[in-house]
Amino acid sequence: MAGNEMVDVLIIGSGASGAAVAWSLADTKMRILCLEQGDWMKPTDFPSNGRDWEARRYTDFDISPNRRARETDYPINDDNSLMKVANFNGVGGGTILYTAHWPRMHPSDFKVKSLDGVADDWPIDYWALEKYFAENDRMMGVSGLAGDPGVPPRHPPMPPIPLGKTGTRYAQAMNKLGWHWWPSDVTVASQDYEGRAGCINLGHCTPGCAQGAKASVDITYWPQAIRAGVELRSRCRVREITTNAQGMATGAICYDAEGVERFQPAEMVILAANGIGTPRLLLNSASGRFPNGLANSSGMVGRNLMLHPWPQVRGYVDEPVDGDRAPMTVLWSKQFYETDPSRDFVRGYTLQFARGTGVVNEAITSAAVGRLPWGKAHHQAYREKLYRRLQVGVACEDLPEAHNRVTLDPLLKDSHGIPGARIDYTLSENTRRMMEHGIARATDILHAAGAKDLYTSRTILNSPGHLLGTARMGTDPERSVVNEWGRSHDVKNLFIVDGSVWVTGGGVNPTSTIQAVALYIADQIKARLATLFD
Amino acid sequence: MPNESPPGLSPAEIQTLTRVAAVMVPADTTLAVPSAGDPAIIADMVGSLGRDRADVSAALAALDAMAGGSFAAITDDARAEAMAIAFLAREGRPATILGRVVLQCYYRDDRVIRSLGLEPRPPFPKGHTLEQGDWSLLDGVRTRAPFWRDDRRA
Numbered sequence: 257m258a259g260n261e262m263v264d265v266l267i268i269g270s271g272a273s274g275a276a277v278a279w280s281l282a283d284t285k286m287r288i289l290c291l292e293q294g295d296w297m298k299p300t301d302f303p304s305n306g307r308d309w310e311a312r313r314y315t316d317f318d319i320s321p322n323r324r325a326r327e328t329d330y331p332i333n334d335d336n337s338l339m340k341v342a343n344f345n346g347v348g349g350g351t352i353l354y355t356a357h358w359p360r361m362h363p364s365d366f367k368v369k370s371l372d373g374v375a376d377d378w379p380i381d382y383w384a385l386e387k388y389f390a391e392n393d394r395m396m397g398v399s400g401l402a403g404d405p406g407v408p409p410r411h412p413p414m415p416p417i418p419l420g421k422t423g424t425r426y427a428q429a430m431n432k433l434g435w436h437w438w439p440s441d442v443t444v445a446s447q448d449y450e451g452r453a454g455c456i457n458l459g460h461c462t463p464g465c466a467q468g469a470k471a472s473v474d475i476t477y478w479p480q481a482i483r484a485g486v487e488l489r490s491r492c493r494v495r496e497i498t499t500n501a502q503g504m505a506t507g508a509i510c511y512d513a514e515g516v517e518r519f520q521p522a523e524m525v526i527l528a529a530n531g532i533g534t535p536r537l538l539l540n541s542a543s544g545r546f547p548n549g550l551a552n553s554s555g556m557v558g559r560n561l562m563l564h565p566w567p568q569v570r571g572y573v574d575e576p577v578d579g580d581r582a583p584m585t586v587l588w589s590k591q592f593y594e595t596d597p598s599r600d601f602v603r604g605y606t607l608q609f610a611r612g613t614g615v616v617n618e619a620i621t622s623a624a625v626g627r628l629p630w631g632k633a634h635h636q637a638y639r640e641k642l643y644r645r646l647q648v649g650v651a652c653e654d655l656p657e658a659h660n661r662v663t664l665d666p667l668l669k670d671s672h673g674i675p676g677a678r679i680d681y682t683l684s685e686n687t688r689r690m691m692e693h694g695i696a697r698a699t700d701i702l703h704a705a706g707a708k709d710l711y712t713s714r715t716i717l718n719s720p721g722h723l724l725g726t727a728r729m730g731t732d733p734e735r736s737v738v739n740e741w742g743r744s745h746d747v748k749n750l751f752i753v754d755g756s757v758w759v760t761g762g763g764v765n766p767t768s769t770i771q772a773v774a775l776y777i778a779d780q781i782k783a784r785l786a787t788l789f790d
Numbered sequence: 791m792p793n794e795s796p797p798g799l800s801p802a803e804i805q806t807l808t809r810v811a812a813v814m815v816p817a818d819t820t821l822a823v824p825s826a827g828d829p830a831i832i833a834d835m836v837g838s839l840g841r842d843r844a845d846v847s848a849a850l851a852a853l854d855a856m857a858g859g860s861f862a863a864i865t866d867d868a869r870a871e872a873m874a875i876a877f878l879a880r881e882g883r884p885a886t887i888l889g890r891v892v893l894q895c896y897y898r899d900d901r902v903i904r905s906l907g908l909e910p911r912p913p914f915p916k917g918h919t920l921e922q923g924d925w926s927l928l929d930g931v932r933t934r935a936p937f938w939r940d941d942r943r944a
Contacts, residue, residue: 302914304912304913304914305912305914306912307898307910307911307912308838308894308898309912309913310894310897310898311838311894311895311898314890314894315840315841325841362938362939363938363939363940363941363942364938364939364941366941367941370941371939371941381941382941383942403932405931405932405934405935405936405937405938406936406937406938407938408938408940417920418920418921418922418923419922419923419924419925419927420920420921420922420923421921421923423923424923424924424927427923427924427927427928428927431927431930431931436931436934436937437931438928438931439928455917456915456916456917456918457913457917457918457919457920458913458914458917458918459913459918466913466914466915467914467915467917578920581918581920582918582920590937590938593938594937594938594939595939615897615898615903615906615908616893616894616897616898619893619894619896619897620889620890620893620894623878623889623893624886624889624890626879629875630813630814630815630871630874630875630878631813631814631816631871631874631875632816632871634814634815634816635815635818635821635823639906642906
């Protein structure tokens with residue numbers, strides 16, 4: 257097997273957390289290498305450059321790795337889960353194909369056992385992360401508005417994106433109901449920011465931003481990390497992490513861009529491969545010393561998968577609104593976020609208000625649920641829908657349950673023959689009640705907004721694809737995989753910085769908090785360099 | 791219909807596709823839009839099938855079977871439409887994919903886009919204009935006391 261030169265730090269995965277930790281550790285002047293199985297993206301690659309931009313969301317820019325099926329993707333068997341998986345494998349990871357919605361976890365989300373008697377508390381709290389949230393907001397470039405009474409104080413560096421016709425319609429409805437709303441924080445530049453031009457509204461942000469107004473880490477963290485000396489090798493897929501007789505990580509076996517198997521030695525390994533990629537790699541790294549997978553003496557690797565169930569209610573108003581001609585997320589509401597003892601469930605959810613959809617997607621998604629007729633009635637029905645859609649999502653907190661898990665699929669393999677992942681996931685009764693409550697409130701809102709022809713989707717296709725909890729953080733090695741600063745309990749020079757370490761998931765899009773946790777762990781590493789592996 | 795069979799679908803399959811697309815989304819002279827069976831739209835479908843080819847072929851074969859041999863040979867529009875609607879209402883990947891392929895090509899045709907009052911172009915580089923909206927609506931929310939749960943006071 258070909259060998260590479262030793263590095264001090266080997267980071268596996270170049271997405272949200274890998275980029276943040278690489279950038280933060282760069283000031284140590286250690287030799288840092290990041291291996292990424294996918295490619296660098298070019299602005300000209302993104303769908304909004306072409307007339308087929310909407311169709312490509314169903315092929316090479318599909319958020320499902322199984323349908324996207326690029327050579328750089330790995331298969332995930334999600335047959336035994338109502339919720340399907342979304343991710344992206346390339347430099348930037350999931351930030352390439354995310355909506356750029358930027359809520360933070362709330363303080364209460366870190367204390368669910370203490371406050372509500374369910375699941376477990378995190379070993380760290382919101383306030384330990386507060387400065388990292390702010391640092392990350394500056395690095396990613398956040399547009400938003402300070403003063404929201406529904407969340408702790410924060411100061412987005414750019415003004416919010418416009419309400420538009422759709423946001424105004426939602427706001428009127430929320431005021432009529434007397435419920436909280438606020439313009440969403442988003443990582444879409446509302447004005448020129450650190451080399452990124454202000455958004456010109458190319459359409460929904462999910463399938464990549466051709467103008468670079470949306471912050472993905474390939475254009476935020478990575479250029480700075482690389483200038484500071486970090487090396488990033490794309491098209492290098494890691495098969496397994498290797499260990500020595502002392503139980504320490506020695507590096508990783510990977511396949512380079514030419515498909516040559518190589519050994520990459522490293523003094524320490526940092527996993528940043530997301531809530532499915534990380535347990536997959538740990539389980540694929542089983543050995544005689546670690547027969548159940550690396551760092552898995554607790555049996556918790558792969559367990560407690562959280563996906564954020566995300567029902568959505570949509571309806572149509574009597575005049576054209578914004579459609580897909582602007583960033584998708586416009587408002588949030590925290591009205592039902594915190595636990596309310598009068599409800600029949602604990603914890604809560606964010607209401608996420610989206611603009612509509614595009615010309616092609618209106619037709620496809622309406623036809624797919626039987627709301628757009630074929631034949632002679634087609635044209636009139638379609639024209640009554642185009643650019644008139646409102647849609648409210650319910651971002652539910654699903655509590656960790658050990659039986660919701662990631663394992664290795666016995667049959668599926670990626671393009672290098674490495675076993676793929678399988679997920680098994682069910683909805684708890686608490687989650688189901690929360691979902692129904694949220695659906696009812698979203699329905700109230702759409703009625704107040706004057707929407708008609710309402711349609712509810714309880715598990716919208718592949719959304720949201722938040723992959724959390726499968727290598728949880730904790731102080732007890734028998735019940736967690738990493739300690740309170742991200743180091744494996746079992747392997748003293750192995751760290752995990754992605755969403756796998758989450759103890760609970762809150763009811764928000766996770767990228768802001770994933771990166772804050774990664775920056776926190778990086779600072780913990782830097783503060784302990786002399787005794788890091790003790 | 792194109793004179794030559796583009797790679798991917800046989801001439802017979804293209805005939806079936808043309809017939810079913812035309813009844814799925816018919817022409818409308820009032821709106822000045824072609825049917826989805828229009829030659830240029832069919833050429834777009836066939837030329838861009840890519841990974842959807844097998845599913846579309848399966849859908850077309852199923853339609854032919856429903857028609858007792860050749861869906862394209864059905865001359866009665868009402869019967870063809872009813873049969874197509876029955877097929878598309880089925881659960882299953884081929885029907886879903888056929889619907890998507892027809893719609894994604896129909897709704898990017900220049901004539902159709904113009905009939906909707908839109909400009910036939912990709913989003914980049916011109917983008918779109920987004921109005922600010924009415925920010926005064928936020929005034930009442932701004933005065934609300936913080937209601938997030940502060941764990942330090944719990």
